[in-house]
Amino acid sequence: MSDDPILSARGLSLSFGAVRALDGVSLDLWPGEVLAIVGESGSGKSTLLRVMAGEARPDAGAVTYRDTLGASMEVHGMGEPALRRLARTEWGFVRQDAREGLRMGVSAGGNVGERLMATGARHYGSIREEAARWLERVEISPSRIDDRPGTFSGGMRQRLQIARTLVTRPRLVFMDEPTGGLDVSVQARLLDLIRGLVSDLGIAVALVTHDIAAARLLAHRLVVMREGRIVEEGLTDRVLDDPRHPYTQLLVSSVLAA
Amino acid sequence: MTGWILRAEGLTKGFTLHLQGGTRIPVLRDAALTVEPGECVALSGPSGAGKSTLMRLLQGNYGADAGSILLRRPDGGVSDLATAPPREVNALRRDTIGHVSQFLRVIPRVPALEVVAAPLIARGMAREEALDRARALLRRLNLPDRLHGLPPATFSGGEQQRVNLARGFIAPFPLMLLDEPTASLDAANREVVIALIGEAKARGAGLVGIFHDLDVRDRVAHRVVEVAPLREAA
Numbered sequence: 350m351s352d353d354p355i356l357s358a359r360g361l362s363l364s365f366g367a368v369r370a371l372d373g374v375s376l377d378l379w380p381g382e383v384l385a386i387v388g389e390s391g392s393g394k395s396t397l398l399r400v401m402a403g404e405a406r407p408d409a410g411a412v413t414y415r416d417t418l419g420a421s422m423e424v425h426g427m428g429e430p431a432l433r434r435l436a437r438t439e440w441g442f443v444r445q446d447a448r449e450g451l452r453m454g455v456s457a458g459g460n461v462g463e464r465l466m467a468t469g470a471r472h473y474g475s476i477r478e479e480a481a482r483w484l485e486r487v488e489i490s491p492s493r494i495d496d497r498p499g500t501f502s503g504g505m506r507q508r509l510q511i512a513r514t515l516v517t518r519p520r521l522v523f524m525d526e527p528t529g530g531l532d533v534s535v536q537a538r539l540l541d542l543i544r545g546l547v548s549d550l551g552i553a554v555a556l557v558t559h560d561i562a563a564a565r566l567l568a569h570r571l572v573v574m575r576e577g578r579i580v581e582e583g584l585t586d587r588v589l590d591d592p593r594h595p596y597t598q599l600l601v602s603s604v605l606a607a
Numbered sequence: 608m609t610g611w612i613l614r615a616e617g618l619t620k621g622f623t624l625h626l627q628g629g630t631r632i633p634v635l636r637d638a639a640l641t642v643e644p645g646e647c648v649a650l651s652g653p654s655g656a657g658k659s660t661l662m663r664l665l666q667g668n669y670g671a672d673a674g675s676i677l678l679r680r681p682d683g684g685v686s687d688l689a690t691a692p693p694r695e696v697n698a699l700r701r702d703t704i705g706h707v708s709q710f711l712r713v714i715p716r717v718p719a720l721e722v723v724a725a726p727l728i729a730r731g732m733a734r735e736e737a738l739d740r741a742r743a744l745l746r747r748l749n750l751p752d753r754l755h756g757l758p759p760a761t762f763s764g765g766e767q768q769r770v771n772l773a774r775g776f777i778a779p780f781p782l783m784l785l786d787e788p789t790a791s792l793d794a795a796n797r798e799v800v801i802a803l804i805g806e807a808k809a810r811g812a813g814l815v816g817i818f819h820d821l822d823v824r825d826r827v828a829h830r831v832v833e834v835a836p837l838r839e840a841a
């Protein structure tokens with residue numbers, strides 16, 4: 350693991366009218382590290398992810414990305430074209446609603462191949478082969494390669510979205526509730542898939558989740574948010590087993606009781 | 608003396624239960640523990656005295672309120688677990704601190720063999736070699752081959768505990784923490800664990816254990832450190 354963070358957020362604030370969605374949030378993410386972001390509904394988790402990924406501009410604060418060559422760049426200062434290039438190549442975003450992360454009018458193979466082509470792949474045959482390999486890797490039968498995602502179950506769509514995102518081997522992936530809205534058994538399988546791929550590929554992940562068990566399984570570090578602020582952070586198992594902030598204690602106790 | 612592997616001093620730990628009106632539970636005050644290479648130290652004391660709390664502090668699972676936990680790493684450097692940032696704690700767990708918890712935390716869908724091999728793979732060993740070693744150790748702990756490829760979720764308590772033990776003993780950690788390592792084992796497997804502890808001592812590891820089985824404790828521990836309950840204070 351490198352000693353420089355791949356992504357650093359400093360003093361991020363963003364209000365929507367009277368709502369302070371982010372209120373002075375700072376955090377670092379290191380290469381190969383999985384950071385889980387948990388907290389109650391409306392605490393600012395999705396907003397934080399969107400601001401870090403350059404999809405929303407903060408009222409105050411800055412996000413710095415360190416690229417493959419070690420060069421630092423301001424996410425909100427690099428301009429649209431550079432940001433779009435990053436989003437297509439070195440970054441990925443897995444959305445809770447697969448329909449937002451997939452192109453529903455394009456076949457499964459096309460969804461995966463499209464990301465490959467965006468990074469410069471040109472040879473149709475090898476793109477299709479690689480797409481088939483990735484479908485298999487996320488446990489979708491390659492015989493479904495020409496089917497559109499609309500004909501897939503929720504869990505399959507989510508796995509397709511993961512294949513589409515990871516096929517270009519991004520260094521940094523944002524995930525917003527990747528298992529939300531799925532059956533518990535489907536969730537377990539998806540989590541296991543994410544766990545394996547993330548550690549095999551050494552990807553840095555900022556993972557927003559409601560699922561404390563998922564955070565424990567996947568994350569090296571944990572951040573607890575409330576009302577736009579980070580109230581507690583640290584080693585995942587320490588935050589969960591020895592929580593200090595009243596809100597974290599509530600969060601952990603409600604999981605055990607459930 | 609500079610030989611120690613673990614040197615904890617001034618350790619203080621309590622809990623504040625915010626959901627119970629801020630009740631304070633002081634558990635450890637100014638606790639100290641030094642472990643030399645090749646030495647096995649047993650923690651003893653009445654139920655609730657804080658033995659498991661101390662073990663969890665030594666593993667980084669609980670955070671200390673005060674004090675230091677110095678660990679000598681395999682590269683010869685020293686880290687203070689009590690103040691180390693999360694990434695350093697994770698590195699210490701990979702290279703320095705081996706841990707056998709009382710109960711296995713099962714990971715869905717991951718087979719026993721992979722669970723056991725994981726610490727070796729994390730240290731960079733080739734997958735095949737790591738799996739071979741894991742297989743050999745599971746066999747030594749009498750876990751039937753037909754279970755090696757299955758996730759431990761459905762295993763019996765004793766089977767899970769043997770997976771847990773194999774995972775803890777698979778890599779040559781300088782420090783080994785053992786919380787009731789023989790609790791759910793039969794006599795034959797207890798002997799295997801006693802032998803594994805002996806081998807760890809022989810290679811110069813330091814061990815800290817909680818052994819409710821006094822026969823086991825007397826056979827493996829060089830000394831017993833008493834964890835005394837604090838009087839209700841503050």
Ligand SMILES: Nc1ncnc2c1ncn2[C@@H]1O[C@H](COP(=O)(O)OP(=O)(O)OP(=O)(O)O)[C@@H](O)[C@H]1O
Nearest residue numbers: 365368369370388389390391392393394395396397
């Ligand atoms: N585009 C927007 N316009 C107005 N308000 C917004 C906008 N985006 C977010 N908010 C508000 O900001 C706050 C934080 O929203 P956010 O989506 O970040 O929460 P969250 O932690 O992701 O919650 P959940 O767990 O329910 O997804 C909420 O009060 C939300 O209503």
Ligand SMILES: Nc1ncnc2c1ncn2[C@@H]1O[C@H](COP(=O)(O)OP(=O)(O)OP(=O)(O)O)[C@@H](O)[C@H]1O
Nearest residue numbers: 590591622632634653654655656657658659660661
């Ligand atoms: N995470 C925690 N939150 C709150 N209190 C805790 C926590 N962990 C331990 N304690 C409290 O600390 C005290 C010491 O517990 P600990 O488990 O360390 O005792 P022990 O000596 O291991 O006992 P036993 O022999 O019964 O296992 C107990 O009062 C316990 O309730």
Ligand SMILES: [Mg+2]
Nearest residue numbers: 394395396525
């Ligand atoms: Mg959200």
Ligand SMILES: [Mg+2]
Nearest residue numbers: 658659660817
């Ligand atoms: Mg105990």
